[in-house]
Amino acid sequence: MGSRYFVSADRCNDATWPFTAEQLAATVTGTWPGSTIAGDSDGTLDITVRLGADQCVLSYQAGLHVLVFPDRDPLSAPLxxxxxxxxxxxxxxxxxxxxxxxxxxxxxxxxxGLDRFIDAFGAQHPGR
Known part of the structure; x- marks a missing residue:
């Protein structure tokens, strides 16, 4: 099984995300028409987004308020x-x-910005 990356609000600093799973799903489909979302807004939403030639697969664990994506090239798509x-x-x-x-x-x-966001992530993982 491959590695995964997780993204959440900074709970150590008492941060929480203000959005619901339904709002996340609506933003995905509104931003990237043709995206697919499967699952349940109380559990895990499996999200597939097409970004040009790349397909991005990630999930949202609603109960934990965490976005999760696999360590799979190109990481620029889920990022x-x-x-x-x-x-x-x-x-x-x-x-x-x-x-x-x-x-x-x-x-x-x-x-x-997006480019620096992706570069900063890559800097944390030499060889990416």
Whole structure:
């Protein structure tokens, strides 16, 4: 089984995301028409988004308020989706990410723009 990355509000600093699973689903389908969402808004939503030639698969664990995506190239696809969703739904909420193999929360910077967001993530993972 491959590794996964997780993104959530920075709970260590008492941050919470203000959106519901339904709002997340509506933002996905409104931003990327043709996206598919399966699952239940009280459990896990499985989200598939087509970004040009890339297909992005991620999930939202509604009970935990966590976005999850696999460690699979190109990482720019799920990072683009995560960045876009958080910029729309929670632009001022501090967020963190971590990998299941290390579980050390790292801050996310949504302000610097998408390219820097993707570059900063890659800098944390040499060889990516």
């Amino acid at each position: 683009t989706v995560v960045h876009t969703l958080l910029r729309v739904l929670a632009p001022t909420v501090p967020a963190v990410w971590w990998a299941d193999f290390d579980a050390t929360p790292e801050p996310l910077d949504l302000v610097a």
